């Protein structure tokens with residue numbers, strides 16, 4: 001079968017990906033697409049059935065070293081590419097279990113009061129302003145301050161983290177992109193070197209100090225893995241929940257009936273967050289997977305070494321699973337959305353993201369019940385990424 005074009009470098013694609021998905025999905029549930037400027041071919045799961053099947057199938061592996069053992073070695077991979085999200089069992093279980101304890105719903109529940117405090121503080125900073133870039137003023141600081149406090153890193157450095165994280169999840173056809181990427185990785189690494197050094201000397205009651213102890217124990221975590229897990233948590237903390245909050249608020253503002261319902265019944269917020277994750281979630285694509293062997297999958301011949309992605313956004317808009325998927329319905333029940341993935345790599349941060357999303361949206365609507373969009377919908381620009389779905393800016397009027 002010839003491959004389908006998927007122009008991820010075009011503004012138009014990111015402006016309305018759902019139109020593209022709706023057209024492609026029924027005829028091509030799992031298909032070869034041409035992305036990366038037409039250079040690279042990948043398999044893409046578009047239907048819910050295919051998406052779920054890829055995420056659960058252990059023949060689609062994460063560790064590039066196993067597929068490209070000649071070209072890819074530990075030394076030429078960044079530490080993040082060796083973190084839990086990019087390795088397979090048994091290393092995956094070992095790495096995930098080191099941090100899992102800190103992210104259970106029970107542990108995260110303990111942060112509720114502090115998240116509420118941070119949200120109220122950020123809401124207060126916006127007081128007296130008529131309009132703001134909502135991402136910069138509110139959606140970005142809340143999850144970032146939380147993840148920085150959890151890890152025990154200074155949230156004042158968040159704009160550096162943001163710069164480094166952005167370059168890791170964005171795609172660009174700028175000729176300098178590769179160089180910029182390498183330079184950012186080096187800076188990020190040097191920053192962590194200093195931070196880890198300081199924490200080794202003076203451990204504190206935070207996740208970073210705990211991870212350093214695990215590395216010093218030698219048997220559970222190597223030094224590269226230590227860098228990898230910290231980078232992963234920083235990037236995940238910077239690129240995801242921010243866009244859950246911003247995409248979610250945009251969806252509510254463009255569906256006044258749903259916004260009204262939520263304002264009248266704030267107890268619906270947790271359920272609304274599930275629908276916002278499904279409707280226009282912040283993670284559009286899964287991360288890379290590779291075929292460990294050649295086999296037939298969903299009627300297609302997949303070859304050893306083939307690259308495979310899942311469009312979580314397309315799967316979550318599949319009408320064979322979700323009734324009227326284009327309708328935002330904050331009272332939708334039992335939504336088996338894939339916004340947090342599925343299988344062994346299911347998002348570790350899901351309980352945290354859900355709680356932050358719920359608190360951020362509730363506190364916002366309590367404080368700014370009259371907020372509205374301060375731009376035409378067509379003026380909003382979406383970021384170019386092969387993972388994240390998020391706006392560059394979201395101008396809002398607060399009064």
Ligand code: HEM
Nearest residue numbers: 084085236237240241244286287340341345347348349353
């Ligand atoms: C709304 C916000 C979030 C969404 C939609 C989201 C989504 C996802 C998805 C789809 C995956 C799986 C990717 C794949 O299988 O290729 C994932 C994995 C992961 N996420 Fe999240 N994420 C969010 C927030 C967070 C936060 C706040 C953290 C932690 C600070 C986090 C940490 C992780 C980690 C560590 C993994 C890797 C898990 C593993 O490989 O076992 N995420 N996330």
